[in-house]
Amino acid sequence: MxxxxxxxxxxxxxxxxxxxxxxxxxxxxxxxxxxxxxxxxxxxxxxxxxxxxxxxxxxxxxRASGSLVKTDNPFDVAIMGDAWLAIQTPQGVAYTRDGRLRMLETGEVQTLLGFPVLDAGNSPIVLDPTAGAPTIYRDGMIHQGDRQFGAIGLFEIDEAATLKRAENSAVIPSLPAAAVVNFAKNGIAQGHLENANxxxxxxxxxxxxxxxxxxxxxxxxxxxxxxxxxxxxxxxxx
Known part of the structure:
Protein backbone atom coordinates (compact mmCIF):
# COMPACT_ATOMS: atom_id res chain seq x y z
CA MET A 1 0.00 0.00 0.00
CA ARG A 63 15.63 24.14 -30.59
CA ALA A 64 13.11 23.63 -33.39
CA SER A 65 12.64 26.64 -35.65
CA GLY A 66 9.45 28.69 -35.75
CA SER A 67 7.74 30.00 -38.87
CA LEU A 68 8.89 33.27 -40.46
CA VAL A 69 6.65 36.28 -40.95
CA LYS A 70 7.47 39.14 -43.30
CA THR A 71 7.36 42.63 -41.75
CA ASP A 72 9.44 44.75 -44.20
CA ASN A 73 10.82 46.58 -41.15
CA PRO A 74 14.58 47.05 -41.81
CA PHE A 75 15.28 46.59 -38.09
CA ASP A 76 13.54 43.22 -37.96
CA VAL A 77 15.75 40.18 -38.57
CA ALA A 78 14.96 36.47 -38.54
CA ILE A 79 17.57 33.77 -38.10
CA MET A 80 17.65 31.01 -40.70
CA GLY A 81 19.13 27.72 -39.53
CA ASP A 82 20.26 26.86 -36.02
CA ALA A 83 22.15 30.05 -35.16
CA TRP A 84 21.40 32.69 -32.53
CA LEU A 85 21.90 36.42 -32.02
CA ALA A 86 24.16 37.42 -29.12
CA ILE A 87 22.97 40.09 -26.68
CA GLN A 88 24.50 41.60 -23.57
CA THR A 89 22.38 41.08 -20.45
CA PRO A 90 22.96 41.62 -16.72
CA GLN A 91 23.58 37.85 -16.49
CA GLY A 92 26.25 38.03 -19.20
CA VAL A 93 26.12 37.23 -22.90
CA ALA A 94 22.88 35.47 -23.84
CA TYR A 95 21.55 34.17 -27.15
CA THR A 96 18.16 34.89 -28.65
CA ARG A 97 16.09 34.36 -31.79
CA ASP A 98 14.03 37.49 -31.12
CA GLY A 99 15.18 39.74 -33.95
CA ARG A 100 13.18 42.87 -33.15
CA LEU A 101 15.94 45.50 -33.12
CA ARG A 102 16.12 49.27 -32.81
CA MET A 103 18.75 51.97 -33.25
CA LEU A 104 19.19 54.58 -30.52
CA GLU A 105 19.95 58.24 -31.18
CA THR A 106 23.56 57.39 -30.35
CA GLY A 107 23.62 54.72 -33.08
CA GLU A 108 23.70 51.76 -30.69
CA VAL A 109 21.73 48.73 -31.84
CA GLN A 110 19.61 47.10 -29.17
CA THR A 111 16.74 44.68 -28.81
CA LEU A 112 13.32 46.14 -28.03
CA LEU A 113 13.95 45.30 -24.37
CA GLY A 114 17.12 47.38 -24.35
CA PHE A 115 19.89 44.77 -24.56
CA PRO A 116 22.88 45.62 -26.81
CA VAL A 117 23.23 43.43 -29.88
CA LEU A 118 26.76 42.04 -30.32
CA ASP A 119 28.99 41.30 -33.30
CA ALA A 120 30.99 38.10 -33.79
CA GLY A 121 33.64 39.41 -31.36
CA ASN A 122 31.02 40.10 -28.65
CA SER A 123 31.32 43.87 -29.07
CA PRO A 124 28.25 46.13 -29.20
CA ILE A 125 27.15 47.23 -32.68
CA VAL A 126 27.06 50.97 -33.33
CA LEU A 127 25.66 52.52 -36.53
CA ASP A 128 25.49 56.06 -37.90
CA PRO A 129 22.23 57.50 -36.51
CA THR A 130 22.12 60.05 -39.36
CA ALA A 131 22.62 57.58 -42.22
CA GLY A 132 19.14 56.09 -42.32
CA ALA A 133 17.94 52.51 -42.20
CA PRO A 134 20.58 49.81 -42.62
CA THR A 135 20.78 47.02 -45.16
CA ILE A 136 21.56 43.71 -43.46
CA TYR A 137 22.84 40.82 -45.53
CA ARG A 138 22.57 37.06 -45.01
CA ASP A 139 25.99 36.91 -43.34
CA GLY A 140 25.02 39.70 -40.94
CA MET A 141 27.04 42.43 -42.68
CA ILE A 142 25.48 45.86 -42.11
CA HIS A 143 25.62 48.67 -44.67
CA GLN A 144 24.28 52.20 -44.52
CA GLY A 145 24.56 53.62 -47.99
CA ASP A 146 28.01 52.76 -49.31
CA ARG A 147 29.54 52.28 -45.88
CA GLN A 148 29.84 49.08 -43.90
CA PHE A 149 29.25 49.24 -40.17
CA GLY A 150 30.36 45.86 -38.91
CA ALA A 151 28.15 42.79 -38.79
CA ILE A 152 25.58 41.19 -36.56
CA GLY A 153 27.14 38.18 -34.88
CA LEU A 154 25.59 34.77 -35.45
CA PHE A 155 26.46 31.97 -33.06
CA GLU A 156 26.00 28.23 -32.92
CA ILE A 157 25.33 26.50 -29.59
CA ASP A 158 26.72 23.02 -29.03
CA GLU A 159 24.01 20.34 -29.10
CA ALA A 160 25.43 18.94 -25.85
CA ALA A 161 24.91 22.24 -24.02
CA THR A 162 22.03 22.67 -21.60
CA LEU A 163 20.13 25.93 -21.98
CA LYS A 164 19.13 28.21 -19.12
CA ARG A 165 16.42 30.76 -19.87
CA ALA A 166 17.21 34.49 -19.80
CA GLU A 167 15.34 37.69 -20.61
CA ASN A 168 14.36 38.61 -24.17
CA SER A 169 13.41 34.99 -25.03
CA ALA A 170 17.11 34.28 -24.70
CA VAL A 171 19.13 31.37 -23.36
CA ILE A 172 22.48 31.02 -21.64
CA PRO A 173 24.24 27.78 -22.65
CA SER A 174 26.36 25.65 -20.36
CA LEU A 175 29.03 25.45 -23.08
CA PRO A 176 30.60 28.35 -25.04
CA ALA A 177 28.86 29.30 -28.28
CA ALA A 178 30.91 29.52 -31.48
CA ALA A 179 30.67 32.26 -34.10
CA VAL A 180 29.19 31.09 -37.41
CA VAL A 181 31.71 31.12 -40.25
CA ASN A 182 29.76 29.10 -42.83
CA PHE A 183 26.58 30.87 -43.93
CA ALA A 184 25.33 28.15 -46.26
CA LYS A 185 23.00 26.76 -43.58
CA ASN A 186 22.74 29.72 -41.22
CA GLY A 187 21.95 33.32 -42.03
CA ILE A 188 19.84 36.42 -41.49
CA ALA A 189 16.66 37.44 -43.29
CA GLN A 190 16.11 41.19 -42.97
CA GLY A 191 12.53 42.42 -42.80
CA HIS A 192 11.33 39.18 -41.24
CA LEU A 193 10.68 37.83 -37.74
CA GLU A 194 10.48 34.31 -36.40
CA ASN A 195 7.40 33.21 -34.52
CA ALA A 196 7.56 31.05 -31.40
CA ASN A 197 8.11 27.37 -32.16
Whole structure:
Protein backbone atom coordinates (compact mmCIF):
# COMPACT_ATOMS: atom_id res chain seq x y z
CA MET A 1 0.00 0.00 0.00
CA UNK A 2 2.77 2.45 0.92
CA UNK A 3 4.50 1.83 -2.42
CA UNK A 4 1.25 2.60 -4.23
CA UNK A 5 1.01 5.88 -2.36
CA UNK A 6 4.53 6.87 -3.39
CA UNK A 7 4.02 5.84 -7.02
CA UNK A 8 0.81 7.89 -7.23
CA UNK A 9 2.43 10.87 -5.52
CA UNK A 10 5.43 10.75 -7.88
CA UNK A 11 3.09 10.76 -10.87
CA UNK A 12 1.26 13.80 -9.47
CA UNK A 13 4.54 15.69 -9.04
CA UNK A 14 5.61 14.80 -12.58
CA UNK A 15 2.25 15.78 -14.07
CA UNK A 16 2.22 19.06 -12.14
CA UNK A 17 5.60 19.92 -13.66
CA UNK A 18 4.32 19.04 -17.11
CA UNK A 19 1.22 21.19 -16.63
CA UNK A 20 3.41 24.14 -15.65
CA UNK A 21 5.64 23.87 -18.72
CA UNK A 22 2.70 23.41 -21.11
CA UNK A 23 0.96 26.46 -19.62
CA UNK A 24 4.15 28.48 -20.12
CA UNK A 25 4.34 27.38 -23.75
CA UNK A 26 0.72 28.34 -24.39
CA UNK A 27 1.23 31.74 -22.74
CA UNK A 28 4.20 32.43 -25.04
CA UNK A 29 2.74 31.06 -28.26
CA UNK A 30 2.72 34.57 -29.75
CA UNK A 31 6.08 35.67 -28.31
CA UNK A 32 8.59 36.37 -31.10
CA UNK A 33 11.55 34.00 -31.02
CA UNK A 34 10.29 32.02 -28.02
CA UNK A 35 11.53 28.44 -27.68
CA UNK A 36 9.13 25.93 -26.14
CA UNK A 37 9.99 24.09 -22.94
CA UNK A 38 9.79 20.32 -22.91
CA UNK A 39 10.16 17.87 -20.03
CA UNK A 40 11.89 14.50 -20.19
CA UNK A 41 10.93 11.91 -17.61
CA UNK A 42 12.76 8.83 -16.42
CA UNK A 43 11.61 5.91 -14.32
CA UNK A 44 13.34 5.56 -10.96
CA UNK A 45 13.48 2.04 -9.49
CA UNK A 46 13.35 1.64 -5.73
CA UNK A 47 16.06 -0.79 -4.59
CA UNK A 48 14.10 -1.56 -1.44
CA UNK A 49 10.87 -2.62 -3.09
CA UNK A 50 11.67 -2.94 -6.82
CA UNK A 51 8.89 -0.41 -7.37
CA UNK A 52 9.09 1.98 -10.34
CA UNK A 53 8.52 5.68 -9.66
CA UNK A 54 8.16 8.58 -12.07
CA UNK A 55 10.99 11.11 -11.83
CA UNK A 56 10.20 14.80 -11.35
CA UNK A 57 11.40 15.40 -14.91
CA UNK A 58 14.12 17.52 -16.48
CA UNK A 59 13.30 20.67 -18.44
CA UNK A 60 14.85 21.29 -21.82
CA UNK A 61 14.47 24.09 -24.37
CA UNK A 62 13.33 22.98 -27.81
CA ARG A 63 15.63 24.14 -30.59
CA ALA A 64 13.11 23.63 -33.39
CA SER A 65 12.64 26.64 -35.65
CA GLY A 66 9.45 28.69 -35.75
CA SER A 67 7.74 30.00 -38.87
CA LEU A 68 8.89 33.27 -40.46
CA VAL A 69 6.65 36.28 -40.95
CA LYS A 70 7.47 39.14 -43.30
CA THR A 71 7.36 42.63 -41.75
CA ASP A 72 9.44 44.75 -44.20
CA ASN A 73 10.82 46.58 -41.15
CA PRO A 74 14.58 47.05 -41.81
CA PHE A 75 15.28 46.59 -38.09
CA ASP A 76 13.54 43.22 -37.96
CA VAL A 77 15.75 40.18 -38.57
CA ALA A 78 14.96 36.47 -38.54
CA ILE A 79 17.57 33.77 -38.10
CA MET A 80 17.65 31.01 -40.70
CA GLY A 81 19.13 27.72 -39.53
CA ASP A 82 20.26 26.86 -36.02
CA ALA A 83 22.15 30.05 -35.16
CA TRP A 84 21.40 32.69 -32.53
CA LEU A 85 21.90 36.42 -32.02
CA ALA A 86 24.16 37.42 -29.12
CA ILE A 87 22.97 40.09 -26.68
CA GLN A 88 24.50 41.60 -23.57
CA THR A 89 22.38 41.08 -20.45
CA PRO A 90 22.96 41.62 -16.72
CA GLN A 91 23.58 37.85 -16.49
CA GLY A 92 26.25 38.03 -19.20
CA VAL A 93 26.12 37.23 -22.90
CA ALA A 94 22.88 35.47 -23.84
CA TYR A 95 21.55 34.17 -27.15
CA THR A 96 18.16 34.89 -28.65
CA ARG A 97 16.09 34.36 -31.79
CA ASP A 98 14.03 37.49 -31.12
CA GLY A 99 15.18 39.74 -33.95
CA ARG A 100 13.18 42.87 -33.15
CA LEU A 101 15.94 45.50 -33.12
CA ARG A 102 16.12 49.27 -32.81
CA MET A 103 18.75 51.97 -33.25
CA LEU A 104 19.19 54.58 -30.52
CA GLU A 105 19.95 58.24 -31.18
CA THR A 106 23.56 57.39 -30.35
CA GLY A 107 23.62 54.72 -33.08
CA GLU A 108 23.70 51.76 -30.69
CA VAL A 109 21.73 48.73 -31.84
CA GLN A 110 19.61 47.10 -29.17
CA THR A 111 16.74 44.68 -28.81
CA LEU A 112 13.32 46.14 -28.03
CA LEU A 113 13.95 45.30 -24.37
CA GLY A 114 17.12 47.38 -24.35
CA PHE A 115 19.89 44.77 -24.56
CA PRO A 116 22.88 45.62 -26.81
CA VAL A 117 23.23 43.43 -29.88
CA LEU A 118 26.76 42.04 -30.32
CA ASP A 119 28.99 41.30 -33.30
CA ALA A 120 30.99 38.10 -33.79
CA GLY A 121 33.64 39.41 -31.36
CA ASN A 122 31.02 40.10 -28.65
CA SER A 123 31.32 43.87 -29.07
CA PRO A 124 28.25 46.13 -29.20
CA ILE A 125 27.15 47.23 -32.68
CA VAL A 126 27.06 50.97 -33.33
CA LEU A 127 25.66 52.52 -36.53
CA ASP A 128 25.49 56.06 -37.90
CA PRO A 129 22.23 57.50 -36.51
CA THR A 130 22.12 60.05 -39.36
CA ALA A 131 22.62 57.58 -42.22
CA GLY A 132 19.14 56.09 -42.32
CA ALA A 133 17.94 52.51 -42.20
CA PRO A 134 20.58 49.81 -42.62
CA THR A 135 20.78 47.02 -45.16
CA ILE A 136 21.56 43.71 -43.46
CA TYR A 137 22.84 40.82 -45.53
CA ARG A 138 22.57 37.06 -45.01
CA ASP A 139 25.99 36.91 -43.34
CA GLY A 140 25.02 39.70 -40.94
CA MET A 141 27.04 42.43 -42.68
CA ILE A 142 25.48 45.86 -42.11
CA HIS A 143 25.62 48.67 -44.67
CA GLN A 144 24.28 52.20 -44.52
CA GLY A 145 24.56 53.62 -47.99
CA ASP A 146 28.01 52.76 -49.31
CA ARG A 147 29.54 52.28 -45.88
CA GLN A 148 29.84 49.08 -43.90
CA PHE A 149 29.25 49.24 -40.17
CA GLY A 150 30.36 45.86 -38.91
CA ALA A 151 28.15 42.79 -38.79
CA ILE A 152 25.58 41.19 -36.56
CA GLY A 153 27.14 38.18 -34.88
CA LEU A 154 25.59 34.77 -35.45
CA PHE A 155 26.46 31.97 -33.06
CA GLU A 156 26.00 28.23 -32.92
CA ILE A 157 25.33 26.50 -29.59
CA ASP A 158 26.72 23.02 -29.03
CA GLU A 159 24.01 20.34 -29.10
CA ALA A 160 25.43 18.94 -25.85
CA ALA A 161 24.91 22.24 -24.02
CA THR A 162 22.03 22.67 -21.60
CA LEU A 163 20.13 25.93 -21.98
CA LYS A 164 19.13 28.21 -19.12
CA ARG A 165 16.42 30.76 -19.87
CA ALA A 166 17.21 34.49 -19.80
CA GLU A 167 15.34 37.69 -20.61
CA ASN A 168 14.36 38.61 -24.17
CA SER A 169 13.41 34.99 -25.03
CA ALA A 170 17.11 34.28 -24.70
CA VAL A 171 19.13 31.37 -23.36
CA ILE A 172 22.48 31.02 -21.64
CA PRO A 173 24.24 27.78 -22.65
CA SER A 174 26.36 25.65 -20.36
CA LEU A 175 29.03 25.45 -23.08
CA PRO A 176 30.60 28.35 -25.04
CA ALA A 177 28.86 29.30 -28.28
CA ALA A 178 30.91 29.52 -31.48
CA ALA A 179 30.67 32.26 -34.10
CA VAL A 180 29.19 31.09 -37.41
CA VAL A 181 31.71 31.12 -40.25
CA ASN A 182 29.76 29.10 -42.83
CA PHE A 183 26.58 30.87 -43.93
CA ALA A 184 25.33 28.15 -46.26
CA LYS A 185 23.00 26.76 -43.58
CA ASN A 186 22.74 29.72 -41.22
CA GLY A 187 21.95 33.32 -42.03
CA ILE A 188 19.84 36.42 -41.49
CA ALA A 189 16.66 37.44 -43.29
CA GLN A 190 16.11 41.19 -42.97
CA GLY A 191 12.53 42.42 -42.80
CA HIS A 192 11.33 39.18 -41.24
CA LEU A 193 10.68 37.83 -37.74
CA GLU A 194 10.48 34.31 -36.40
CA ASN A 195 7.40 33.21 -34.52
CA ALA A 196 7.56 31.05 -31.40
CA ASN A 197 8.11 27.37 -32.16
CA UNK A 198 4.95 26.56 -30.20
CA UNK A 199 1.97 24.82 -31.77
CA UNK A 200 -0.76 26.34 -29.61
CA UNK A 201 -3.43 23.83 -30.65
CA UNK A 202 -1.17 20.86 -29.89
CA UNK A 203 -0.09 22.37 -26.56
CA UNK A 204 -3.69 22.95 -25.48
CA UNK A 205 -4.48 19.31 -26.33
CA UNK A 206 -1.50 18.24 -24.21
CA UNK A 207 -2.71 20.51 -21.42
CA UNK A 208 -6.13 18.87 -21.38
CA UNK A 209 -4.62 15.37 -21.43
CA UNK A 210 -2.16 16.15 -18.63
CA UNK A 211 -4.88 17.79 -16.54
CA UNK A 212 -7.12 14.72 -16.85
CA UNK A 213 -4.22 12.45 -15.92
CA UNK A 214 -3.48 14.62 -12.88
CA UNK A 215 -7.12 14.44 -11.78
CA UNK A 216 -7.08 10.64 -12.18
CA UNK A 217 -3.92 10.38 -10.10
CA UNK A 218 -5.45 12.62 -7.43
CA UNK A 219 -8.61 10.50 -7.35
CA UNK A 220 -6.54 7.32 -7.01
CA UNK A 221 -4.56 8.86 -4.17
CA UNK A 222 -7.75 9.92 -2.37
CA UNK A 223 -9.24 6.43 -2.83
CA UNK A 224 -6.17 4.74 -1.37
CA UNK A 225 -6.06 7.20 1.47
CA UNK A 226 -9.72 6.49 2.29
CA UNK A 227 -9.14 2.73 2.11
CA UNK A 228 -6.19 2.97 4.48
CA UNK A 229 -8.16 5.07 6.95
CA UNK A 230 -11.00 2.53 6.90
CA UNK A 231 -8.53 -0.30 7.43
CA UNK A 232 -6.98 1.48 10.41
CA UNK A 233 -10.37 2.08 11.96
CA UNK A 234 -11.44 -1.54 11.36
CA UNK A 235 -8.27 -3.10 12.69
CA UNK A 236 -8.20 -0.67 15.56
CA UNK A 237 -11.71 -1.53 16.51
CA UNK A 238 -12.76 2.12 16.20
Missing amino acids: QSAFYVTLSSQVALDKRLTTIAENVANASTIGFRATGVSFETALSKASATAFASTGSDYVS VNAVAEIAKLITAHRAFESASAAFDMMDGAQRNAVRTLGGG
